[in-house]
Structure formats: C-alpha cells, structure tokens
Amino acid sequence: MRRLVIAEDEELARRELETTMPWERWGYMLVGSAEDGLHAWDLLVERRAEVVITDIRMPGLDGLALMRKAEAELEPAERPLFIIVSGHADFEYAREAVRLGAFDYLIKPVDDGELEDAMLRAGMRAGERERLAGLERAATADQAYGLLRDLTRERTAESGDSYVEAAIADLGERFMTDLSADSVAGRLGISGDHLSRLLKRATGLTFNEYLTRLRMKRAMELLRDPSVRVGEVADLSGYRDARYFSTLFRRVVGMTPSEFRSGRTRRDGFEPPR
Secondary structure, X not given: OEEXXXXXXXXXXXXXXXXXXXXXXXXXXXXXXXXXXXXXXXXXXXXXXXXXXXXXXXXXXOHHHHHHHHHHHOOHHHOOEEEEEEOOOOHHHHHHHHHOOOOEEEEOOOOHHXXXXXXXXXXXXXXXXXXXXXXXXXXXXXXXXXXXXXXXXXXXHHHOHHHHHHHHHHHHHHOOOOOOHHHHHHHHOOOHHHHHHHHHHHHOOOHHHHHHHHHHHHHXXXXXXXXXXXXXXXXXXXXXXXXXHHHHHHHHHOOOHHHHHOOOOOOOOOOOOO
16 A cells, blocks of 8 residues: 555545545555645655645645655655645646656646546556665565566556556456446456546547447357347347347447348448457
8 A cells, every 4th residue: 555645725625535535445545634734744754655645835835845845855765756736727836846746736626537547657656666766776686677577567557558458358258248347447446437548548449439349349240150140149249138239230330230141331430349
C-alpha cells in the first residue's frame, strides 16, 4: 500500500476525499489529512508520504509553497509525488506546479475517473522510483537484473498496456458470457471507467464496441458452418435474445445473419478485432 496524505482546507471537500474514495482498492493507505499546508508538511515528513493530494490555496502554506518546501528540504528519494487539485484553471498556477514537478494537476470538481487514473499512475511511478533506488544499491549483477526486469514491468503497467492485454485476453475467453466493463475491470483491480479509457486509447473502440465486434466475429465464423442453425448462432455468440442479435448483426455487419450465410456481399467496412 502506498502512503497517502490529503491537504485540503475546505472541510466538505476534505471529508469527501477521506471517506468516499476507494483508496485501498487503488492501492493506498490514507495516513493523514490536513486543513492547511503546515500541518500537511508535518504529516508527509512524519509519515513518509509517497503521494500527496493538495489544494493550491490554503492558509499558512499553500500547495505550491508546500511543493517548494519539499524540493528545498527533502532528498529526491524522500519527496512525495504531488497531485494538485484546484478550483483554479489559471495557466500560471499550472505552469508553476509543473515546474515544481507536480505529478498531475486536476481541476475541481474532480471527476472520479480522472482521480482514479491519476492515483493509479502515481502508484506505479512510486514503484518505479523504488526500483531505481534499489538499482543504485544493488550489490550484485543478479540483483540489478531483477530490479531492471521489475522496472520494465512497472513502466508497462503505467502505460496501461498490461491492463489492456489482460482485458483483451479475458474477453477472448469469456465473450459468450454476460460481461460488462465493471466485471472485467474488477478482475484486474481497476474500475470499469478506467478500463474503458485504456481500451479506447489502445484500440479506438469502447468496451461495448470491442465486445460487440468480438461477438460478431464469432457469429460470422458460425454462420459459415452449415451445420450450425441460424437460430443457434445468437446463443453461441453470447446473445440470449435472438431477435436482438439479428438486429445488432444487421446494424454492425450490414446485413441479416441469413443474408450473410447466403453469401451476400457486405455493404460496409466491418472489421472484427484481431
């Protein structure tokens, strides 16, 4: 579990972050929350926070000043990753935050999916930093090799490729069952929204679009087999409602299942996933 500190002077916003976010599922342990930057500084030092979510405008010490203090007084390996959460979209705030090394800059009201994405990436980056520190301390070549291997895995996970690959493999095995983005993502330890964004970025398709194309590919394969009745194709492709399947097949492929079986040329550019 990564150690997390929250710095937010608005009590309602602070309580919401403390109590409504699934920190443990995202790989975090909330070790403290503060209503101002000075208290946040004490917490992040005493509890060795790895990630800090901080507002910009706070009494005593604002979020940017908190980052400057960390930069001036902590060794690089001791500095937490800062995720700025602010109601200000001002370019100067964002530029200064980036200059100080902010990991991310989120505008209030923060979308839960955006926060989850930032937290998962921050956790992976924290793991990468640990690997690099361990690599510097490695006493033998074997230890160094193992750390480099783990670091490569961390970087692959941060890009989201490992989640996409695992999701596609899962879909390939279970596409005939009742599936949703949430159910597939739950097996990976992430949210359905996060998986959908990763899948869209990697394939250009939403989760439902990818699943539909996978099922249509299977349906087309079955329709080429004369021993399988058209009425059976729907169930074998993951659809319990044959009428709905026929309507969807026509919309996606450009013709009815019967027309496809008869050898009619498709009217559109349907391309099933590879």
